[in-house]
Amino acid sequence: MSKDTTEQEAVYSRLRQAIMVGAIEPGTHLTMRGLAAAMNLSPTPIREALRRLNSEHAIELLPNRRMTVPVMTLGRFEELVSLRIALEVHAAARSVRYISDVVIDEMQQIDLRMDRALVNDDLDALTILNHQFHRKLYAANPYQVAIPVIESVWLQLGPFQRQVVKGINEFYKVDRHREIVAALQSRDVAALMTATENDIKEGVVESGKRLLTLMSEPA
Amino acid sequence: MSKDTTEQEAVYSRLRQAIMVGAIEPGTHLTMRGLAAAMNLSPTPIREALRRLNSEHAIELLPNRRMTVPVMTLGRFEELVSLRIALEVHAAARSVRYISDVVIDEMQQIDLRMDRALVNDDLDALTILNHQFHRKLYAANPYQVAIPVIESVWLQLGPFQRQVVKGINEFYKVDRHREIVAALQSRDVAALMTATENDIKEGVVESGKRLLTLMSEPA
DNA sequence: AGTTGATAAATGATATCACATTATGTATGC
DNA sequence: GCATACATAATGTGATATCATTTATCAACT
Numbered sequence: 090m091s092k093d094t095t096e097q098e099a100v101y102s103r104l105r106q107a108i109m110v111g112a113i114e115p116g117t118h119l120t121m122r123g124l125a126a127a128m129n130l131s132p133t134p135i136r137e138a139l140r141r142l143n144s145e146h147a148i149e150l151l152p153n154r155r156m157t158v159p160v161m162t163l164g165r166f167e168e169l170v171s172l173r174i175a176l177e178v179h180a181a182a183r184s185v186r187y188i189s190d191v192v193i194d195e196m197q198q199i200d201l202r203m204d205r206a207l208v209n210d211d212l213d214a215l216t217i218l219n220h221q222f223h224r225k226l227y228a229a230n231p232y233q234v235a236i237p238v239i240e241s242v243w244l245q246l247g248p249f250q251r252q253v254v255k256g257i258n259e260f261y262k263v264d265r266h267r268e269i270v271a272a273l274q275s276r277d278v279a280a281l282m283t284a285t286e287n288d289i290k291e292g293v294v295e296s297g298k299r300l301l302t303l304m305s306e307p308a
Numbered sequence: 309m310s311k312d313t314t315e316q317e318a319v320y321s322r323l324r325q326a327i328m329v330g331a332i333e334p335g336t337h338l339t340m341r342g343l344a345a346a347m348n349l350s351p352t353p354i355r356e357a358l359r360r361l362n363s364e365h366a367i368e369l370l371p372n373r374r375m376t377v378p379v380m381t382l383g384r385f386e387e388l389v390s391l392r393i394a395l396e397v398h399a400a401a402r403s404v405r406y407i408s409d410v411v412i413d414e415m416q417q418i419d420l421r422m423d424r425a426l427v428n429d430d431l432d433a434l435t436i437l438n439h440q441f442h443r444k445l446y447a448a449n450p451y452q453v454a455i456p457v458i459e460s461v462w463l464q465l466g467p468f469q470r471q472v473v474k475g476i477n478e479f480y481k482v483d484r485h486r487e488i489v490a491a492l493q494s495r496d497v498a499a500l501m502t503a504t505e506n507d508i509k510e511g512v513v514e515s516g517k518r519l520l521t522l523m524s525e526p527a
Numbered sequence: 528a529g530t531t532g533a534t535a536a537a538t539g540a541t542a543t544c545a546c547a548t549t550a551t552g553t554a555t556g557c
Numbered sequence: 558g559c560a561t562a563c564a565t566a567a568t569g570t571g572a573t574a575t576c577a578t579t580t581a582t583c584a585a586c587t
Contacts (some may be wrong), residue, residue, distance in 0.1 A: 095570065109354070122538065131572045133352075136539080140316070140356050141363040146456055153579065154539055164451030171402065172454050178393040183387070232383030234464065235391050237365055238457050245453065314540065341568065356571080371571055372549065490532045 097134035111251030115160040161249040180227040180235040187229040208255040330470030334379040345524040366463040380468040395444035399446040399454040
């Protein structure tokens with residue numbers, strides 16, 4: 090039995106992915122023994138994975154020692170989105186000088202797959218591909234240190250993702266991705282920054298706000 | 309026996325603090341059983357703490373499964389500092405509308421303690437207080453989500469911190485903190501942003517670059 | 528009927544144990 | 558003398574056991 094990766098790492102990736110696409114509903118209680126039983130493992134690797142996710146603020150540790158996926162509020166949502174914009178605009182600008190035609194081409198490939206996912210109404214794939222598209226750009230910078238930080242923000246927006254995406258699938262503008270690509274081709278940093286900001290804003294902000302406002306009104 | 313906090317958490321905080329002030333030299337090999345023996349604990353809580361730190365990129369996991377504090381390179385350093393500036397300028401701007409006289413006063417108190425630490429040549433205290441000063445500002449924003457992200461960057465700059473601070477203690481301009489305070493008092497966002505950027509730049513950048521250049525030349 | 532109190536079940540935290548992998552030190556061969 | 562092969566020690570990983578705390582269940586009481 091060749092163990093190239095640890096169980097703990099596998100559990101971590103799996104849960105992380107689930108949270109990132111919003112597969113775990115906010116407020117869900119997570120128990121170590123429950124997850125352990127579901128994955129046929131001992132509680133040990135589970136607990137390690139959960140703690141890592143807690144360190145990244147993907148999972149909340151309640152005072153009772155219970156763990157749950159945090160619920161989104163309007164204030165937190167706005168902060169997370171504006172942080173995401175600040176981070177990604179920064180990372181995009183920092184990547185421009187390392188951009189090559191190969192990278193641009195790969196980004197376009199991902200964008201094409203997004204079109205297909207959109208047609209198939211595959212919202213999880215849409216989210217994952219969108220992340221891939223942006224990560225591809227930031228990863229062009231070889232000394233890059235921003236991606237883990239950005240992914241941490243994606244993670245925290247994750248639980249909310251599915252609900253938001255559901256509401257905006259028809260409004261989603263892949264056009265912004267084309268603007269990003271165009272800015273990269275002409276190595277236009279300013280255009281890239283505004284395109285990135287607009288992409289994030291149009292992607293989630295408007296409908297997210299609308300959703301949260303609706304949620305908080307009825308009470 | 310009232311356990312208000314877990315062993316794992318204590319180990320995590322302790323190691324994190326040590327890394328943040330640069331007490332652990334880059335390249336040092338960390339073994340779980342070694343740390344466990346040193347702290348009179350079983351390897352279990354140690355491993356959880358180390359994994360959390362690894363998730364935050366404070367500790368590197370080598371392919372041999374060995375763990376170490378990563379060494380700094382010039383490219384990584386520049387990326388980390390520019391990321392730190394982007395993040396803190398953003399967080400500072402986002403905090404202004406929540407600022408009160410109480411917060412400003414507390415920041416000035418911290419700044420005074422920094423003056424004393426500077427006189428006493430207590431470099432670790434200087435680093436910790438500097439972090440406190442900035443965190444106090446960002447924490448004024450009640451919906452704030454940037455602090456964990458910023459601290460993650462501090463952590464990654466940490467191992468390098470002691471060497472840098474040693475080289476710049478006499479150049480360190482606490483004046484910039486006064487500029488930050490002045491900008492807050494007049495609620496001048498633009499001035500706050502430039503003061504924050506200058507504070508970070510003057511604090512570490514110049515001497516850090518110099519150090520890394522010297523280090524990479526002889527080799 | 529609803530609330531409270533006691534008991535039982537479940538949970539998280541840590542230590543210990545067992546196993547596979549990796550490192551270290553020693554001796555052997557060239 | 559130096560490199561290689563082997564044996565031994567050390568290390569990381571995960572399972573199991575144990576304990577304290579928390580949650581759930583249910584009966585008794587007002």
